Amino acid sequence: MNDEIRALEPRELWNKFADLNEVPRPSKKEERVIEFIKKFGNGLKLETEVDKVGNVVIRKPATPGMENKKPVILQSHLDMVHQKNNDTSFNFEQQGIDMYVDGDWVRAKGTTLGADNGLGVATMMAILESKNIDHPALEALFTIDEETGMTGAKGLEPGMLKGEILLNLDTEEDDEIGIGCAGGVDITASGTYQEEEVLAGVAAFSITVRGLTGGHSGMDIIKGLGNANKLMNRLLYRASEELELRVAEINGGGLRNAIPRESEAVVVIDEMQVKVFKAEMDKAVEAIKTEFSTLETKLSISIEETKVPENVMNLLSQEVLLKTVYAAHNGVYRMSPDIEGLVETSNNIAKVEVKEGNINIKCLTRSSVDSTKEDLANSLTAVFELAGYEVEKSGDYPGWAPNRNSDILKVLDELYQKMNNEKANIAACHAGLECGIIGQHYPDLDMISFGPTIRGAHSPDERASISSAQKYWKFVLEILKNIPQN
Known part of the structure; x- marks a missing residue:
């Protein structure tokens, strides 16, 4: 199942997304995916921790020459919205997502795709597994239950994270850099x-x-x-x-x-x-x-x-x-x-x-x-x-108040323009991102949000752009190379 997805480029991203989508992970039912991520981190022999609410943190040391860069937190949520068409027979607690390619889009058969926020999770997994991607010291934070209460972010304890910059990978337009969000x-x-x-x-x-x-x-x-x-x-x-x-x-x-x-x-x-x-x-x-x-x-x-x-x-x-x-x-x-x-x-x-x-x-x-x-x-x-x-x-x-003087915003803004010959759309969004809650626990974090283009999130029409994922992946790698010095 999903072999045509695994053949897409960048393969390291789409293969991890295919792996993830074989694991049932509806909101409030994340036990299997928590164990999946925990085993993934331990299998890489990386420091892996599961907190009392179920958030998973995997830590990876900086690659040679990147030790003096500010430590970075990569963050995405493990759960997905479970919606299906009435004429689709599907058990989100037992089945993996059945995907297919439709032109430039990856879709699911009659259900939500889980690209929100599965592509962010897959990005983090691919970077953690990589042996040739330059990056500073990393903490990969996989939160639970973002879609139905943000209880993972709410339960995150102060002191668990040491990073200074947080890259939230949960924005759904590849030309957008998120600097704020709504509360609810x-x-x-x-x-x-x-x-x-x-x-x-x-x-x-x-x-x-x-x-x-x-x-x-x-x-x-x-x-x-x-x-x-x-x-x-x-x-x-x-x-x-x-x-x-x-x-x-x-x-x-x-x-x-x-x-x-x-x-x-x-x-x-x-x-x-x-x-x-x-x-x-x-x-x-x-x-x-x-x-x-x-x-x-x-x-x-x-x-x-x-x-x-x-x-x-x-x-x-x-x-x-x-x-x-x-x-x-x-x-x-x-x-x-x-x-x-x-x-x-x-x-x-x-x-x-x-x-x-x-x-x-x-x-x-x-x-x-x-x-x-x-x-x-x-x-x-x-x-x-x-x-x-x-x-x-x-x-x-709570919402996340924009900070237009953010250092990491300057990095992303300049990189996006250099790589795409156009200005990024720097914006706040009318959605609940975990940045607002995480910022309450860690008020000194410099936070930013970005991601690949996803359409129809939270509906069975959800689809992820293949060409956008390629653009986004290159952007992620350049951001990691250009993290500011300590």
């Missing part, structure tokens, strides 16, 4: 409702929204892509305003850091209103498809008759739910007034689940400004609490 907070609203028995003389329908692009709930939020939970709620709200529609269950979205691509609801309608219901839904679907005709070319909304359920939500709870999801903000909340084109604050309504008397709504709120993150979080909390739901805020993590 998880918001979970939960409630209950009374179920009512379905009476005779009704028909039931399954409404399914699928085929949306999805993607990274930070990096892709600016694109205005469709959110399956908001679109489903729009359909249900319209039908319930016009007809005696009753909701039996809703299951939309999944991971907080992925824009939801799919949602399914089961509803009940009076048999006498079925014709009107179908006509109203046709109008609503047509309007949505017209609005998203440019952005969501594969959007599919189906409405099919199904088995009548035993119970539905009581009417008051249904009305409150649909109005609450309508009122809750989704998408860009504020653009940065300081950096052109950068989203400052946003929210992703990632999951809406209604079933058997329970309501669960999950959001991820991001911002590069803590006060604005708190403002939006408070706004969402107010909406959910007005609905009578309990609200929990968790997983709060």
